[in-house]
Each structure stands twice: as C-alpha cells, then as structure tokens.
Amino acid sequence: xxxxxxxxxxxxxxxxxxxxxxxxxxxxxxxxxxxxxxxxxxxxxxxxxxxxxxxxxxxxxxxxxxxxxxxxxxxxxxxxxxxxxxxxxxxxxxxxxxxxxxxxxxxxxxxxxxxxxxxxxxxxxxxxxxxxxxxxxxxxxxxxxxxxxxxxxxxxxxxxxxxxxxxxxxxxxxxxxxxxxxxxxxxxxxxxxxxxxxxxxxxxxxxxxxxxxxxxxxxxxxxxxxxxxxxxxxxxxxxxxxxxxxxxxxxxxxxxxxxxxxxxxxxxxxxxxxxxxxxxxxxxxxxxxxxxxxxxxxxxxxxxxxxxxxxxxxxxxxxxxxxxxxxxxxxxxxxxxxxxxxxxxxxxxxxxxxxxx
Ligand code: IPM
Ligand code: MG
Numbered sequence: 001x002x003x004x005x006x007x008x009x010x011x012x013x014x015x016x017x018x019x020x021x022x023x024x025x026x027x028x029x030x031x032x033x034x035x036x037x038x039x040x041x042x043x044x045x046x047x048x049x050x051x052x053x054x055x056x057x058x059x060x061x062x063x064x065x066x067x068x069x070x071x072x073x074x075x076x077x078x079x080x081x082x083x084x085x086x087x088x089x090x091x092x093x094x095x096x097x098x099x100x101x102x103x104x105x106x107x108x109x110x111x112x113x114x115x116x117x118x119x120x121x122x123x124x125x126x127x128x129x130x131x132x133x134x135x136x137x138x139x140x141x142x143x144x145x146x147x148x149x150x151x152x153x154x155x156x157x158x159x160x161x162x163x164x165x166x167x168x169x170x171x172x173x174x175x176x177x178x179x180x181x182x183x184x185x186x187x188x189x190x191x192x193x194x195x196x197x198x199x200x201x202x203x204x205x206x207x208x209x210x211x212x213x214x215x216x217x218x219x220x221x222x223x224x225x226x227x228x229x230x231x232x233x234x235x236x237x238x239x240x241x242x243x244x245x246x247x248x249x250x251x252x253x254x255x256x257x258x259x260x261x262x263x264x265x266x267x268x269x270x271x272x273x274x275x276x277x278x279x280x281x282x283x284x285x286x287x288x289x290x291x292x293x294x295x296x297x298x299x300x301x302x303x304x305x306x307x308x309x310x311x312x313x314x315x316x317x318x319x320x321x322x323x324x325x326x327x328x329x330x331x332x333x334x335x336x337x338x339x340x341x342x343x344x345x346x347x348x349x350x351x352x353x354x355x356x357x
Contacts, residue, residue, distance in 0.1 A: 006066035012283025014072025020295035020350030044074025044088035054091030073283035101268035117259030134247025176241035184238035262294030265301035322356035
C-alpha cells in the first residue's frame, strides 16, 4: 500500500528541523517497509517569496491528496509588515480550515532525563503527562465578522467574533472524551463560562456528552484558574479540552513545564484521520540558520503521524524509543542543555536519533 506524506518545511528553523525528521522518517520507512512516498511544497513566507501567497493552490492540492503532512513552522520578521490576509500564518490557518483539521492534540510529557530543564521544581513536574485537546478550526480565530472598522466618532475599532456551533463543540468533545478513555479517564474542560455565552454553551454540551462516556470523570475550569493550576499543580490534569485561543495559550504554558517547547509535537486531525503534524514551537527566526534548533519536536511529530494517520504504531514507538535513547546518552541541543549534558547541533541530534533506530 502506498501512502503519501507531504513535507512543508516553511520558514525560519522550519527547513532545518524538517530535514532531520525527513531523515528519520525515511529510515523507518525502509526498516518497517511502510511504503511511504514523499512530496514537498511551499507554505508561509517561503511561498510568499516565490508566488506572493502564503498558501499556493498547488500546495493546497498536494495537501488534500496527502495522507499526512509534516510541517516545520511559518512566519518571521521579514513578512511582519504584510496585511493580515497575506501573512505567513494565513498559510497555516488556511491548511487547518481547508482540510478541516479541527482536532489538535498537544501532549505535554516530561522526559525524566529533562526534569532539571523545567523552570518548575522537579517534584512539581516529574512524571508529568498531559494531553491538551485544542479545537482548531473555529472560535475567535475564524469567527465572522472580523476586522478593523471606522466608527462614527472617527475612531477605529478592531473586532473579532468568538462563536462555536453545537456541532463544532460536540465533535471536539468526542475526541477529548475518547482520548481520556485511552488514558487516565479524567477530562477537564476549560472555558470562561462566568463571562462568555459561547462557553456557557460549550460547558452545556460537554456535560451532555459526558452521559455517553460514563467511565470518564468530567470537570470544568475557568481559563484563568487553569492557567494558574498548570503551574501550581500540573499533575492534577490528564486530558484538557478547550477552544482555539485558550488552547493556543495553555499549550505554550504546558510546553514550558516540560523544560522546552523544543520537545513538543502536535497532531491536527480531521474526521477521516488525515492529519497535519507539526512541532508546537514556532519558526524561531532569531536562531534560524545557526544549526542549533532542537529537531526533536518535529521528529516526535513524525512519530505521531505514524501513529494517528498511518496506523503504524510499531514504527511510531521505534522513533520515540530512539529519542529517549539519545536523551539517555546525554545529548542536548542548546534549549535543553544542562549540567552533564553534551551540546550538539540540529544535525548531530538528528543523526543520533538515526543511529539509535
Ligand atoms: C500555534 C501557533 C499558531 C496558532 C500561529 C502561528 C498562527 O501559535 O500553532 O500554536 O496561533 O495557532
Ligand atoms: Mg501557539
């Protein structure tokens, strides 16, 4: 069976880290006889430079045909002055919405080898294993109307719309309840139901759904408290489900609990399990081209791709085990460097994972 994986390196450190994940994927492709065929395309700033749009039609067509997509990162200061509709981020958001990748899974796992890299006390974070399920194609990111308008007073006003339909809430809720069933059977739904009607509805639907998943314990938390609890006692969480913007913010916070955002992979899935896989971190233009970026989040994203979209659990685990092995060997990129570690470059880290496979 042949399957296609589309590589979208993007901008900043994107090309460097995707190159390492590419090597790793090609190796397991051979080792496990996966029959993956590779293709690539431009997205984000790289696509703007080439064809004046962050999401060329050709890229979108290739993405639609692919079984899975591996994306590096998009954006950078070079394109910051462009109008909103032309920014690199629109390439990413366009892929998410066109492919209906509504379910964003962002695991925050602390590798025991990196306990000292976290800014929190080791006892607060040791053994941490949280899954954030973020709604990705709705909410305030996509709500209409939006824009900047001229008021009669002469002043300009910026505005966005925070809206969710029942069906949008229900489908992300199901993904989260099912994830909880596979894990610790605890689901915390994060909202702002003390202020925002849209999240009053969110809470109501989550409560409704709970009847279908009696084995899962559902709790609710306001987002401000959730942000606080994540740094106070993060191990109380198993699965967190929340909307697009709260999920964006809380997943960065959760990432930092694990020592470095450079370690965290993510999956964005649609209802056919077609998925786009990307590191949780951004394009880090400040370190682009220096060969010091951590490729592990992207390599671990490739593992998630094998697991969720290509149904190749063994190959996924092989990659995860190899990553754990190189951490055991004391190899560290700059972002996770600590006493006793040996600092390596992006490429050396990728090579070490290859060797451990
Ligand atoms: C993320 C990023 C994106 C988002 C940006 C780059 C549009 O922060 O994937 O978390 O806000 O969703
Ligand atoms: Mg983000």
